[in-house]
Amino acid sequence: MVSPAITALTIRTSATRRECVRPALMRVRIKRAVPGEDPVVKSGATRNDRLTLKMPCKAGTYYAVATDYRNDTATSEPVRLTCPTPTPTPTATPAPTRTRTSTARKTEQPVASVGSALENEVVRLTNAERADGGCRPLTHDAKLRRAALGHSADMANNDYFDHDSQDGRDMVDRIRATGFAGSAWAENIAMGQRSAAAVVRDWMNSDGHRRNIMNCSYTHIGVGAARNAQGQIYWTQDFAAR
Known part of the structure; x- marks a missing residue:
């Protein structure tokens, strides 16, 4: 599993199932580390071998959790992310x-x-x-x-x-x-x-x-x-x- 990282103002993480014979449900969640229970800020599921999640960048400490159909779980290392200031683009208000x-x-x-x-x-x-x-x-x-x-x-x-x-x-x-x-x-x-x-x-x-x-x-x-x-x-x- 890849720890959350910033790419083009987007927080991104990926999880991959390896050496698996048949397709099976895998769920991936991005969690934000906060005092108390850590909230899930992005989640997704797939029956394929790889899933990538993306979300808008917001400064904080994040980690990813992947769970398969047998409830086996893998957790990435938490990382603290800061978000660069985006370049303004013309938009209609x-x-x-x-x-x-x-x-x-x-x-x-x-x-x-x-x-x-x-x-x-x-x-x-x-x-x-x-x-x-x-x-x-x-x-x-x-x-x-x-x-x-x-x-x-x-x-x-x-x-x-x-x-x-x-x-x-x-x-x-x-x-x-x-x-x-x-x-x-x-x-x-x-x-x-x-x-x-x-x-x-x-x-x-x-x-x-x-x-x-x-x-x-x-x-x-x-x-x-x-x-x-x-x-x-x-x-x-x-x-x-x-």
């Missing part, structure tokens, strides 16, 4: 965007011609929640949907669950590969929910996922739903501001 566009877009409706009926029901329910919070509806964008569906299908086909693809790409990499141009991005993922209503409800009951849904600065969304061989649905929501 949420407040001016809302002020400039809210009046003109009050009657804007989501586009229903993108994606499947199931995916568009997720968009509809997401926009209903946003309306309750005073946010304008998101437009279902074909390129964002392509990124979301591609990630859901990849997770379903390769039996893992993580924001980072197994080839090392993250959400922004996948979105940019479709040609979508935006100024800010976010992503929600889920697995196992049987309906659009169930997955939106679960996201709304999770603080981090709810913040993405209720962020009024986002203008576009892509939803992808893909089933694995057992019929379990993997869900991805990609949000963007333009």
Whole structure:
């Protein structure tokens, strides 16, 4: 196992299963060392032999824990990380965007011609929640949907669950590969929910996922739903501001 380290303003760790005959579930967690119980700040699972986790850099002491299906555990050495100051890049700030566009877009409706009926029901329910919070509806964008569906299908086909693809790409990499141009991005993922209503409800009951849904600065969304061989649905929501 590789101890957490900083690469391009990102904390990264990897775990590898060696000399294993058959695929088996492996879970990896990044923990932050604090007084009391150490919180898990990033986790992922795979049935392949290697898993890499990445998360935004935040100064602190971190270590990684890998556990297999037999509950055998390996723990890396804790390392103290400091984060370099990122180089500022031009981005549209949420407040001016809302002020400039809210009046003109009050009657804007989501586009229903993108994606499947199931995916568009997720968009509809997401926009209903946003309306309750005073946010304008998101437009279902074909390129964002392509990124979301591609990630859901990849997770379903390769039996893992993580924001980072197994080839090392993250959400922004996948979105940019479709040609979508935006100024800010976010992503929600889920697995196992049987309906659009169930997955939106679960996201709304999770603080981090709810913040993405209720962020009024986002203008576009892509939803992808893909089933694995057992019929379990993997869900991805990609949000963007333009």
